[in-house]
Amino acid sequence: MRFLQPALIVPLLLGTGLSVLLHPERLAAQTLPLPDHLTSLTSPEGQALLLESEAQTDFIPLMSQFVTQVNQAFCGVASMVMVLNALGISAPAAPQWDQQYFTQENLFSEKTEAIITRDTIERQGLTLAELAGILESYPVRAETYYGGDVSLEAFRQLIAANLGEPGNFVLINYLRRAIGQERGGHISPVAAYDADTDQFLVLNVSRYKYPPVWVKAEDLWQATNTVDTVSSRTRGFLLITSLESAGER
């Protein structure tokens, strides 16, 4: 267990008081305060949970593609961009770089406009079904699970299994205030699962607001079992797989 040593260990040994002087608390200085039951990934405790986590195959591919949502309604758009780039799906042109790469600008197409227009997303964000629809306008499969339809056991098992396998990813749609954050519905990638503490690591695309956090499985499940007033259905999660074979690209 050499990961993050020795710097991780030092603040743990020194205790919370001195570690504030050293570094970790300062990382969160400009983001909003976290409730006690959420653990920031950038804290020594959060890094220790990652060390011990049982399912984290998706962590490095997702972190390598981490982006901040470009406006307050684009959490779903930013989350999709991360997953599509992490999967290596053939991307639209990104003329600013003369390269092909998914961005929060070029994700939109005639197909996605037919599902929901970019302008409507800017006003009201995305429902779980619209999120799946946009993803499936690209060569991926997005299996949709509504929070009201799955037990805690199924929620935990389905997501943890995905996080332990390469080549597929999880996006979650949840109510922030149900986990003690501000405030409404939100969409983010899930990056790891720690069985000992039964917590998921939720990467947060509104990075100006919160760091990635560890959340109790039950709290996260409850936060998906909340009604999205736009769809009149509960929120939930997507299991996302590429349908593109290597030969196609």
Add this chain to the structure above:
Amino acid sequence: MRFLQPALIVPLLLGTGLSVLLHPERLAAQTLPLPDHLTSLTSPEGQALLLESEAQTDFIPLMSQFVTQVNQAFCGVASMVMVLNALGISAPAAPQWDQQYFTQENLFSEKTEAIITRDTIERQGLTLAELAGILESYPVRAETYYGGDVSLEAFRQLIAANLGEPGNFVLINYLRRAIGQERGGHISPVAAYDADTDQFLVLNVSRYKYPPVWVKAEDLWQATNTVDTVSSRTRGFLLITSLESAGER
């Protein structure tokens, strides 16, 4: 050593042939090919190097703030944004989110325009001295080391020591073709050091082009010992520390 298990282990056991089918090669499908002597962080080998690396304290704070340069000249701008956000330096307003957070738009100020204008950066990028100057227009210290002035031993020792300590970061200015990449001068954060293989992990802010890669210390040092025609000096690296006390924020 449970990090990234079991998914990391499986492709390693299966060997390169089958692992291509599973996942890792697909992650790089749209980026440019890497020469054999560079190892992508997203490959099983790259993840194994991270597992074993001796100095990686900066890895999670930097990955949590990973951004893509918004245009082809803003590698330095994007790299500074990552470091300033990772340090938790008091940031300018980001009106799109009604929050304070460094971006590739709000980094610029009267002070930075006096060092080099945004327009000039868009045309020619940044020299090492300009990079340090912009950083020091914020409450940080940027110790400057020119590649032509440091031995390989000093280069290795100074950077690895920083990577093993919390609360400070490294930006490197190097010639890409000297490490076998396309093509000119580039600036990126360094995130980890592996002593066994004597390699540094260089995060690459032109994510549309290359993944983060492990580079031999000697190759990276040589790539900093190259002349930047704008400054007529060699490239090099910066060791960056916050000068802001917790009380000031």
